[in-house]
Amino acid sequence: MEQHFALLEAAVSCGSPTRGTQLAYDALVRAGLASMLDAVCYPMEKLEPCTQYPPHLLHLDTVMTVSRRLRASLLTALNRGQLPIVIGGDHSIAMGSLAAMGEFYGAEHLAVIYIDGHADINTEKTSVTGCIHGMDLAAACGLCCDELTVGRQKVNLLGKNLYILGGRSIDPPEYGILESQGAHLYTPEQLAGNGLRRALAEILPQLADKQVHISFDVDSLDPSQFSSTGYLLPNGLTLGQAKTILESVLGTGRVRCFECVEYNPTLDCGGRDIRSLLDVFELVSRLWKDC
Ligand SMILES: [Mn+2]
Numbered sequence: 001m002e003q004h005f006a007l008l009e010a011a012v013s014c015g016s017p018t019r020g021t022q023l024a025y026d027a028l029v030r031a032g033l034a035s036m037l038d039a040v041c042y043p044m045e046k047l048e049p050c051t052q053y054p055p056h057l058l059h060l061d062t063v064m065t066v067s068r069r070l071r072a073s074l075l076t077a078l079n080r081g082q083l084p085i086v087i088g089g090d091h092s093i094a095m096g097s098l099a100a101m102g103e104f105y106g107a108e109h110l111a112v113i114y115i116d117g118h119a120d121i122n123t124e125k126t127s128v129t130g131c132i133h134g135m136d137l138a139a140a141c142g143l144c145c146d147e148l149t150v151g152r153q154k155v156n157l158l159g160k161n162l163y164i165l166g167g168r169s170i171d172p173p174e175y176g177i178l179e180s181q182g183a184h185l186y187t188p189e190q191l192a193g194n195g196l197r198r199a200l201a202e203i204l205p206q207l208a209d210k211q212v213h214i215s216f217d218v219d220s221l222d223p224s225q226f227s228s229t230g231y232l233l234p235n236g237l238t239l240g241q242a243k244t245i246l247e248s249v250l251g252t253g254r255v256r257c258f259e260c261v262e263y264n265p266t267l268d269c270g271g272r273d274i275r276s277l278l279d280v281f282e283l284v285s286r287l288w289k290d291c
Helices: 021-030 033-037 060-079 091-105 136-140 172-181 195-207 239-250 269-290
Strands: 005-010 040-042 083-088 110-115 162-165 184-186 211-217 255-261
Touching: 005 021, 005 033, 005 060, 005 091, 021 033, 021 083, 021 269, 033 269, 040 060, 060 083, 060 091, 060 255, 083 091, 083 269, 091 110, 091 136, 091 211, 091 255, 110 136, 110 195, 110 239, 162 195, 184 195, 195 239, 211 239, 239 269, 255 269
Parallel strands: 005 040, 005 083, 083 255, 110 162, 110 211, 162 184, 211 255
Antiparallel strands: none
């Protein structure tokens, strides 16, 4: 039976300090993504950011509503046997996607390849900003308060099955959390030269008996190659490195969900970055169908 791609919208930007990522799905569909994938679409209503929230959890109700809706639509797609591609939105949406993946496959079977300039593993207690897009991995690992729990399980991901690639803006408390959870961090510096091949040689065998979720934050990329996003962090990954990671991980045949976050079309003057993203989606869809 031929499997269909599912294209899922997760429209939220108020988990981050910058507005615009809630428009990424519409921009990509307008640019032809849904027809390129021949995908079944799961659009989402766009909500206004709520105005009442605790000071350490900015726009809590809106962020959680989007993650809960994404969990539901992703579970529907998984139950239908579709190949889900999730379009954020800021990275807070990973609370919703990882809740669905953890419930569907079981937390102990889930591995996450998290390509990101940040570690996103602050809790509501360690976060300096209160922006929930920096807490999604801590929430998925069950380290946050109940307000940040999505779905039936508190723990959807085990830290030892988390691989962060491209992280280079890490808050001091996050190093301790990563270590205590047994998570794996590869900085761009470690991935330079032959470092990427070495890292993949360590990581890929660990995925052999796992169900793999890829979460691709475009701020993992170097601003000289991709700049339509809220944080411009120097010394990032090249597009070539990101594609090598995606190719290698898809090549395991273990990928069950691909997610792309933090693309802000309102910053994409001239459309350079949306063309790069369509290239990435073309690569992902081709390799995914092949395995
Ligand atoms: Mn992120």
